[in-house]
Amino acid sequence: MSCKVLHICLSSGWGGLEMYPSRIIPELARQGWQSHGLALVGSRVAESFRLAGVEPLELLSKGRALLSVGRILGYLKAQGIGVVHCHKSSDLRLGALLVSLRPSLRLFFTDHMGVTRPKKDPYHRWAYGRVTRLFSISEATRQRNLAAFPLPPERIRRLYLGIDPAPYAPRLDDQERAALSQELGVPEGAVAIGLPGRLTPGKGQDVWVEALALLAEAQPNLAWQGVLIGGLTREEGSNEAHVATLRQRIAVLGLEPRITFTGFRRDLPRLFEALDVVCVPSRNEAFGLTVIEAMAASKAVIGSDSGAIPELLNNETGRLAVPEDPAAWAEALAELVADAELRRRLGQAARARVLADFTLAAHVTNLIEEYAA
Template identity: 85%
Template sequence: MSHKVLHICLSSGWGGLEMYPSRIIPELARQGWQAHGLALAGSRVAESFREAGIEPLTLASKGRALLAAGRVLAYLGAQGVDVIHCHKSSDLRLGALLVTLRPSLRLFFTDHMGVTRPKKDLYHRWAYGKVTRLFAISEATRQRNLAAFPLPAERIRRLYLGIDPAPYVPRLDDPARAALRRALGVPEGAVAIGLPGRLTPGKGQEVWIEALARLAEASPGLAWHGVLIGGLTAEEGSDEAHVAALRRRIGELGLEARIAFTGFRRDLPRLFEALEIVCVPSRNEAFGLKVIEAMAAGKAVVGSDSGAIPELLDVETGRLAPPEDAAAWAAALAELADDAELRQRLGQAARHRVEKDFTLAAHVASLTREYENPKGAEGE
């Protein structure tokens, strides 16, 4: 085996799915694998490959991808690549065609989104039939995968995502942390309650805002400040109409002075240092990357009791609340905001859980074992 892999992501968007290949490329290199990339010309994905140190093969459009099969096969042959890894279901058309034309190739697919409807028609049976291994990023998505995909159970494996915990270790001294809090508009002595992620429907910002309003009403003497972390424009991955709706609701509730929008930030590990509590109120996370990032930073985390988040958080490492229940969210925030010792205890346990179960090194080691096994390893 050549220990070379081509990651295919023909997406013009920018989110966790699109970020994944470039996130793992450095760790693949550390573990002896050479990564190659296939992306749309001019896309953020293509740019991310370059930022990770590789020059991707590019296609002009997704619609003409199948016509480029010969060019891609020639590239694979010239580079000695015999493993392909797809990240969007639509890209499997090209991946399956490549395997059909060159059966020695091994095809892997990660379901980053969590399938929502059965895919067992003739086309999907052909396409998924070419997949060596399908990776589900949580047990919640794996159960849906088992019901939806035309694959035997042994070819669908749960493979949790991972992060490098090192960047999330606190490094700011007290003056630097105080300066960052001031820049975010957090008053001295206030409990900073953050919500990181794309500002799009489904991410739960609405229930978080309602919960903060209830917190203000129920605990008028409690000093807190809300921090919404995420891009404000479509170019930054957010829904501009949704952002406008959030601003309107904050205004209606009279919380303009108590909730700040940071805009897109590249320094999330440092922003976590300015917060006491991190919230992830998404309705149906397929995994919950922001959850484990906040856990690695040693933060007290409140997450939605839905999707895959309960696989990451428990009563020893954080708190869970129903994604549509603002009163439950307000109660969880009140408990944590009023107890610094509890926040510290949960944060320490959360950091240890990430170091034990959710590191990028462990994720890539499991991934490369699958790449290397010609028959496909069985079990979890």
């Protein structure tokens, strides 16, 4: 078979799901596979394909996708593409139709979100019945998928996401790191406690703020600075009402001098160099990409004891805390803020775990095995 794949992502949004195809395209190319893309005109997904070196086939709207089946089949034939990979459940109807009309195609679907309800009605039996392999990005989501999807267990595979660890290795010298800390509002000698991610209710920033208030009250002599990393507007993927609520609560708690809002940043690997502790208090992560990014940067990480995060972190590589319990987060923070050697030890073990289990190269190797099976 030809080593060519068409990634379908007809989304106008921008998050981990939408970023995934362009993240793996360079590694696919390195391992001998040529990628093509199908996206909406003017979407950030289409832009990301171009930045990854792929000129996408574009559609005006999701609603017109099924009307474009003939055009897409012609494109697949002309390009010699035998593999189709969908990344959004609503795109599966298009993928399933393509396979129904051309049975030689192999159809793959990655469940990036984690299904929340059964999908065993006649439509879903037809659509998922055309899927060669469904990828679950964690064991937590795989267990839900086994119960929800009309597929036998052997067609549902856990395939952990991965990252390129190289960009997360330290690059700044002491002077550059000090300047970055100053830019983030971290006083000299203070422990920087970061929380990266979209500012939305499900990401747990509210619990983190309450935990910092408890930490300040219980350990008044500890020097620390909270750093919230993420866009502040809807255009940057955040919930503006949630941002306003966070600011108001921080003011009420008297924490304004001790919590910095960085706004949207593209330099997260470098920001990690200015952080000492990274928190991921998300209530239900399907995987936890931010967790392994922080681990790759050799940071001490505290993650929620829920969703897939316990598959990434254990007591040797970080700490877990109940997602809705500020007191548990304050306790974990107090331990790490007070012990620099513990932070160093956890960070080293965390990076070693990423290098062993969560690299992009290994992820794509496993993906290609499925494409070519």
